[in-house]
Structures are given as C-alpha cells and as structure tokens.
Amino acid sequence: MTNPIKKIQVDAPTLQHYIDHLASIGWQPEGGIVRPVYSPAWLKARQQLAEWMRAAGLHVYEDAVGNLFGRLRGLDDTRTILTGSHLDTVKLGGKFDGALGILAGLVALQALHKHLGPPQRSLEVVALCEEENSRFHARYWGTRAILGLIEESQLEALRDEQDISIASAMRAAGLPPDQYRAAIRTDLDAFLELHIEQGRILFDEHIDIGIVQAITGLQHLLITVKGRADHAGTTPMDLRRDALQGAALMAVEITRLVQQEGRPAVVTLGQWDVRPGAVNVVPAEVRFSIDLRHPDAGTLQRLSVAIQARCQAIAQERDLQLSSEITGQSAPQQMDPALQALLIRAAGACGATWKAMPSGAGHDSQTMARHLPTAMLFVPSIEGRSHSAAEETPLADAARGATVLATALSLLAYP
Ligand SMILES: [Zn+2]
Structure with a gap:
C-alpha cells in the first residue's frame, strides 16, 4: 500500500495579486507588455520578484547572466529541484506567458513551506532570462548559461536592433558577462515548468491540465x-x-x-x-x-x-x-517519462482532469530536457490566445495548475 498523496493547495488570491502586479511592469498604454531581457522594465520586474521571494522566506540570489532564484533550503542542501519559467516577454506580450510559471512556482514553494516545512532536497524557483528572442536571438540564454552551453564568442556576436551586444546589455544591467561560466549548475536533479498552453486544445475540451509528452x-x-x-x-x-x-x-x-x-x-x-x-x-x-x-x-x-x-x-x-x-x-524533445507520470499522479490527487499532449511551441524545457530530467504542465489559455495582450487564463485554472505543481514538487522533495 502506498500512502495517499496529499494535495498541496496554493493561495489563489496571492497568485492573482502577483499576476496583476507583475503585468503592470512594462505594460503599454495600447495594451500588452514590453519587457525584453536586461531592459529597465525587466530589471524592475526582477526586483519585485526578489522582494516577493524574500518575503516568502526564500534565500534569494542571482547568477552571472541574470537568472533570479528563490531557494527553499532542504535538509540535504546539496541537491536541488528547480521550477520556474521566463520573465522576458515578446513585444506587446500578455500577462501569463512565462510569468505564470515563475509565479506558480513561487506560490507552490510558499504552500510547501507552510504545510510541510523544510524539504528533504532543496527547492528553487527561477525566473529565467531571455526565452522569447525578442531582444537578442539568444535562444534560451538563461537556460544555456545554467547548462554550460554558452559560447564565449556569443557575448559580442549577439546584438540587438540598436547593435548593442549582449555583453554590453548585461554590463548596463549590472551583470558581469565575463563570469558567465559561474552560472553553470551541477546540483540540479529535475526541472518542472508550468506554462500556459498558448493553444486552444485544453480550452475547447474543458480539460484542466496538459501533461507535455514532447516539445515539437x-x-x-x-x-x-x-x-x-x-x-x-x-x-x-x-x-x-x-x-x-x-x-x-x-x-x-x-x-x-x-x-x-x-x-x-x-x-x-x-x-x-x-x-x-x-x-x-x-x-x-x-x-x-x-x-x-x-x-x-x-x-x-x-x-x-x-x-x-x-x-x-x-x-x-x-x-x-x-x-x-x-x-x-x-529536433523534437521528449519530456522525462517518470516526471510525466509524477505530474499525472499529482493531477489525480488534486482532482484535476488532464490530457497528455505535445507542445507546439518551444520552451526552456526543451533545452533543459537534453541535460536533466524535465517535464512541463500546461494550463488552459482562453481561446488559445497568446503572444498578445488578449492572453488570458482564469484564476481558477492558474491556481489549479500551481496546486498540481506544488503537489508534484512535494513528491520529489519530501519523499
Ligand atoms: Zn513562454
């Protein structure tokens, strides 16, 4: 007999407050968010996240390229389970793409800390930098830094529309480009990313959670x-x-x-x-x-x-x-089968309906998955709208997804 899985409920009003407040940073009068990596709006958003992480009792730090982490220290503090997503947006992007994965991770860690205390293995939520290629064509810059996949020549070769190199942009944001190798992590055991679907399959079929099998x-x-x-x-x-x-x-x-x-x-x-x-x-x-x-x-x-x-x-x-x-x-990238099964068990424990599905969009997870066990869960997007100010996910769906994420993290970090 295995013990029944305990559902870890996140606090929905807190999640709503975070979503609305974060969306106001970089919001444009015509609608939509402009928050490219290393921009003033991106820095401000990161500062706000750091404040929330600190208030939640997490140990907050950043790496050399600007990924921001909030760590809930484990009894064994040598290994880490990572969750999160990206903070940058496309031009005139929505409130949920990337941001929801970070904020869901944050409320999940708050709930785990409150209900279960310190984990066995450390848990971290990360705000990854540069996923959307909206300023530099840097393809998962933050994730590649963590995995040691950045080549030194890219620091000068990657340039934005104003011909500013990514190294100069980093310096302007107070980050040391020549220390990019210090961002490499060897302590990560798993990465779980929650994201909006950005398509309309879950919405049309009235399904709560998408378990990503592979990224297209x-x-x-x-x-x-x-x-x-x-x-x-x-x-x-x-x-x-x-x-x-x-x-x-x-x-x-x-x-x-x-x-x-x-x-x-x-x-x-x-x-x-x-x-x-x-x-x-x-x-x-x-x-x-x-x-x-x-x-x-x-x-x-x-x-x-x-x-x-x-x-x-x-x-x-x-x-x-x-x-x-x-x-x-x-190439298509399969998600880790054991972590998919874990997400399915967590969804079941939370009473959420789920469907296994591919991701038609690229994500940090596809790069992570080549190097460490990785899985993704989707929550519905109303009418599948994304990369637009019209992007919307009802709070009930977002909070349910975060609750499934928290429950899955509990299975990994509180064995
Ligand atoms: Zn995204």
Whole structure:
C-alpha cells in the first residue's frame, strides 16, 4: 500500500495579486507588455520578484547572466529541484506567458513551506532570462548559461536592433558577462515548468491540465520557384511559365498533405516574395517559407520529404525550376517519462482532469530536457490566445495548475 498523496493547495488570491502586479511592469498604454531581457522594465520586474521571494522566506540570489532564484533550503542542501519559467516577454506580450510559471512556482514553494516545512532536497524557483528572442536571438540564454552551453564568442556576436551586444546589455544591467561560466549548475536533479498552453486544445475540451509528452520538432524551408517573366496581355495562359501559379498550387498541396496527416502536424507558409512584383508582368520568381512542426522526428522527416517531392512534381508539370533549402530546424524533445507520470499522479490527487499532449511551441524545457530530467504542465489559455495582450487564463485554472505543481514538487522533495 502506498500512502495517499496529499494535495498541496496554493493561495489563489496571492497568485492573482502577483499576476496583476507583475503585468503592470512594462505594460503599454495600447495594451500588452514590453519587457525584453536586461531592459529597465525587466530589471524592475526582477526586483519585485526578489522582494516577493524574500518575503516568502526564500534565500534569494542571482547568477552571472541574470537568472533570479528563490531557494527553499532542504535538509540535504546539496541537491536541488528547480521550477520556474521566463520573465522576458515578446513585444506587446500578455500577462501569463512565462510569468505564470515563475509565479506558480513561487506560490507552490510558499504552500510547501507552510504545510510541510523544510524539504528533504532543496527547492528553487527561477525566473529565467531571455526565452522569447525578442531582444537578442539568444535562444534560451538563461537556460544555456545554467547548462554550460554558452559560447564565449556569443557575448559580442549577439546584438540587438540598436547593435548593442549582449555583453554590453548585461554590463548596463549590472551583470558581469565575463563570469558567465559561474552560472553553470551541477546540483540540479529535475526541472518542472508550468506554462500556459498558448493553444486552444485544453480550452475547447474543458480539460484542466496538459501533461507535455514532447516539445515539437520544427523544420524551416525556403522554397524558390523560377519561371519566366512575360507580358500579362500577350502571353496565352497555356504558354506561361508562371512561378506564382505553380507556387500557389504547391501551397494548396502542402496544406492538404499536412491536414491529411492530422493533429498535431502543423504547417505555416508565412513569408512570400514575388518577383518582379508588377501588376502586368507574369511572375518570374517566387520564394516562400515553410514552417513545419511535429513532435515525432520520423513523422516530421516523412512530411518534409513528401512536401518537397510534391512541390517538385508540380514544378515539373508546369515547366518551372524548383529549389528548396532548409533554413532552420530543431529536433523534437521528449519530456522525462517518470516526471510525466509524477505530474499525472499529482493531477489525480488534486482532482484535476488532464490530457497528455505535445507542445507546439518551444520552451526552456526543451533545452533543459537534453541535460536533466524535465517535464512541463500546461494550463488552459482562453481561446488559445497568446503572444498578445488578449492572453488570458482564469484564476481558477492558474491556481489549479500551481496546486498540481506544488503537489508534484512535494513528491520529489519530501519523499
Ligand atoms: Zn513562454
């Protein structure tokens, strides 16, 4: 017989206060938050978090790149269970993306401290720096610092729109860039990240919690279709080598192939460039982007091959030239199975409904998971709105998620 799991209820009004107050830092008059890494708003938000952490009785410290930690010291203070998410936002982002994972971690640690006292292993909540690439294209900068994945050359090479290097931005924020290696951690046993879903599956299906199985893999392709520019009035339809007509047919076929595959496969053709781009000239060249995602590596590859083959066939039928280039990719990342099972047990103990699902968006967890046991739980986003001021999660859903997180952390840190 195993003991029944004790639900660790977080304080919902405190969570609401934190969410609203943090959202006011960097809030813009037109709606939405601007809080890029190392900016004054980011520093102010971090200062506020540090105050809340201190008031909660946590030991507060920052590392060399600016990740902020609140530590609940364990009886064994040599090993650490980490939870949290990112503090930076996209331009005009919402109140919940990233922020909720930090604040849920904070109220979870408060509840654990109050109900269970000091943990066996230390527990920490972290506000990670730079997830959204909204100032520097630094791809999980804070997480990479913790894992020792930052290369020295990146300190000068990564630059924002004003051509300020990430090293200068760090110095301006009072952080020592040359000490970035001091941020490396070797004491972490697990990372749990709570995040809003940023999609509408949980919302539509009225499910409380998403247990992330894998973070989706992604392939970016640039397709170039070449035909011939001709007079729009004198060239009969059957004699044209119209690059856009070919590319348009490809777009329809790509969409059909991915729809046929079904959820969770997604494809987006978001960038188009038509040349010469004149109203009375048959288009000679079209370039368009493909963003293809699937959480299973084999399926992603199969879809990519099928898409390229179909585009090639269309090009041949229409006497067009086709070239495709892979411009970016990231492999799918599985979440730790034992931690997924632990989250499911915690959800059950809290009376929450749950569903196993992939994450269609990238997260710090995908980098963490390559180096330490990592899992994620999602809470619903109203109508799936995200990366926008319209982002919203009801307090009941947010607090339930934080309660599941606290309960899962209790299973890890109070064995
Ligand atoms: Zn996020």
